[in-house]
Amino acid sequence: MKARFITIEGCEGSGKTTILKKLCAEFKEKNIKFFATREPGGSKISEQIRNVILNVENTKMDYMTEALLYAASRRQHLEEIVKPALNDGAIVLCDRYLDSSLAYQGYARGLGIDEVYAINMYATSGFLPELTIYIDIPVEVGLERITSNNRDVNRLDLEKVSFHSKVREGYLEIAKKYSDRIVTIDGVGTPDEVYERVKKVIFERL
Ligand code: TYD
Numbered sequence: 001m002k003a004r005f006i007t008i009e010g011c012e013g014s015g016k017t018t019i020l021k022k023l024c025a026e027f028k029e030k031n032i033k034f035f036a037t038r039e040p041g042g043s044k045i046s047e048q049i050r051n052v053i054l055n056v057e058n059t060k061m062d063y064m065t066e067a068l069l070y071a072a073s074r075r076q077h078l079e080e081i082v083k084p085a086l087n088d089g090a091i092v093l094c095d096r097y098l099d100s101s102l103a104y105q106g107y108a109r110g111l112g113i114d115e116v117y118a119i120n121m122y123a124t125s126g127f128l129p130e131l132t133i134y135i136d137i138p139v140e141v142g143l144e145r146i147t148s149n150n151r152d153v154n155r156l157d158l159e160k161v162s163f164h165s166k167v168r169e170g171y172l173e174i175a176k177k178y179s180d181r182i183v184t185i186d187g188v189g190t191p192d193e194v195y196e197r198v199k200k201v202i203f204e205r206l
Contacts, residue, residue: 011164011167013146049076091206099171133185183205
């Protein structure tokens, strides 16, 4: 199947954003019609939902509430931003999608991958990407990159290393489970090295 809706996944500091930027530059140069987005992706409603999830004061948030809010935010972004872009004939590149919920809420928070998958199947009416790139890096490498980038600290960045290790374990399990859709890329190396690996996979599927 040709890939029109492509998602990029990975742990904190995996380099998703850098790789996406390079990909956009290449698409532009090759005159390929594309649309790059990220959840909540400029949808005002999704953004408002996300602010509730990431608010550092919301320490009482129940894990299932969190999963449902992510799913709601995803639905709105899908209907308002992603689908119109696909209907307009663009290839859509999305930084994070349902696999983030499977890894973070399903596996790391312990709600269950299949349970969170079910919530998301309802929320998206089963709308899956044709291709998902999962950029895999050891947790220490990712966290080291974030600290040196001095990125804004949000509630989730404050989680312990053990949580991030679980997220990675979750991603590896999901990648195995949905191997038809998800391609794992080794994220260790220079941005150019990792980008070449990603580019090869994507251009084979366009
Ligand atoms: P984000 O601000 O997009 O940062 P990043 O640059 O790492 O993508 O993501 C914020 C956090 O939200 C990040 O720790 C992953 C988490 N997250 C979930 O737990 N579940 C989800 O469904 C999504 C989309 C993100």
